[in-house]
Amino acid sequence: MTSILANVTAMSASRQLNITSAGMQQTIERLTTGKRINRASDDAAGLTNADQFDAEARLANQNVQTDNNNFFAAQASDGYLSEATTQVQRLVELYAGGNGSSSEATSVLANANNAMTKAGSGTLTISSLATATAALATIDSARSGFAATMASNQSAANLSGIEAENATAQKSNVMDANIGNEVVNLTKWQILSQAGTSALSSANTSSQYVLALFR
Numbered sequence: 147m148t149s150i151l152a153n154v155t156a157m158s159a160s161r162q163l164n165i166t167s168a169g170m171q172q173t174i175e176r177l178t179t180g181k182r183i184n185r186a187s188d189d190a191a192g193l194t195n196a197d198q199f200d201a202e203a204r205l206a207n208q209n210v211q212t213d214n215n216n217f218f219a220a221q222a223s224d225g226y227l228s229e230a231t232t233q234v235q236r237l238v239e240l241y242a243g244g245n246g247s248s249s250e251a252t253s254v255l256a257n258a259n260n261a262m263t264k265a266g267s268g269t270l271t272i273s274s275l276a277t278a279t280a281a282l283a284t285i286d287s288a289r290s291g292f293a294a295t296m297a298s299n300q301s302a303a304n305l306s307g308i309e310a311e312n313a314t315a316q317k318s319n320v321m322d323a324n325i326g327n328e329v330v331n332l333t334k335w336q337i338l339s340q341a342g343t344s345a346l347s348s349a350n351t352s353s354q355y356v357l358a359l360f361r
Contacts, residue, residue, distance in 0.1 A: 156346060163342035170335035176323040177332065183321050192320045199317035206310035213303035220295040226265035227289045233258035234270070234281045241275035265292075 175184055183189045183196065233254050240251045258281075259269040267288045270281045 159342060159346040163339070163346055166335055166338040166342050170332070170339060173328050173331045173335055176328050177325065180323055180325070181321055182323040189320075196317050196320040199313045199320065203310050203313035203317065206306045206313060209306035210303050210310065213299045213306060217296050217299040217303065220292045220299065223265040223267070224289055224292040224296070226261045227267065227285050227292070230258045230261035230265070230267075230270075231282065231285050231289075233261065234272070234278060234285065237272055237278045238275065238282070241278050246274065246278075 172188075176182055183193050186193050236254050237246070237251060237258070240246055240248060240254065245251060255270070255272055258272075262269055262285075265288070267285075270284070272278045272281055
């Protein structure tokens, strides 16, 4: 029925055009930001999950950094003990050659203890060939401890890295826009917008036909 009091057809076309406009604006925003969720109203539950995944990823990345720092600290200590080993081996040679009381031996022991101190492994007391040989075993034991620390922290860093990757992927799955789908949506909204504009124009024109009857 044609009515001059209420153009329901035009109202419906206008309402649908507003829906189309909102959909197009959302699609354009997703394409320009690369994000599916740009505000809580887009997906409140999804935003909550994404924030949780982001927190998990940040924590895991921090753990990777901490584990790597611990690894490199142990690696440095192992390097110091490697130098201590070199110095003590020279002491073994000096004591074996009857030069354990020489100034060189004193200097070499000082070098060894300097390396031990940097490694945080205390100092050595060497007064004979036997104690020099025993010192090598002490150093080897300390290096084994640092080797275990390096292996442990390297493994922990790898695990934390995997956790960071997974959490980041989960966040991306929730937050990121599917660009292919959004391009398809943009085309759809453009077509609907053109069709809606045409339909609204036609609906408004029908009222003009009624007015023409009174001329």
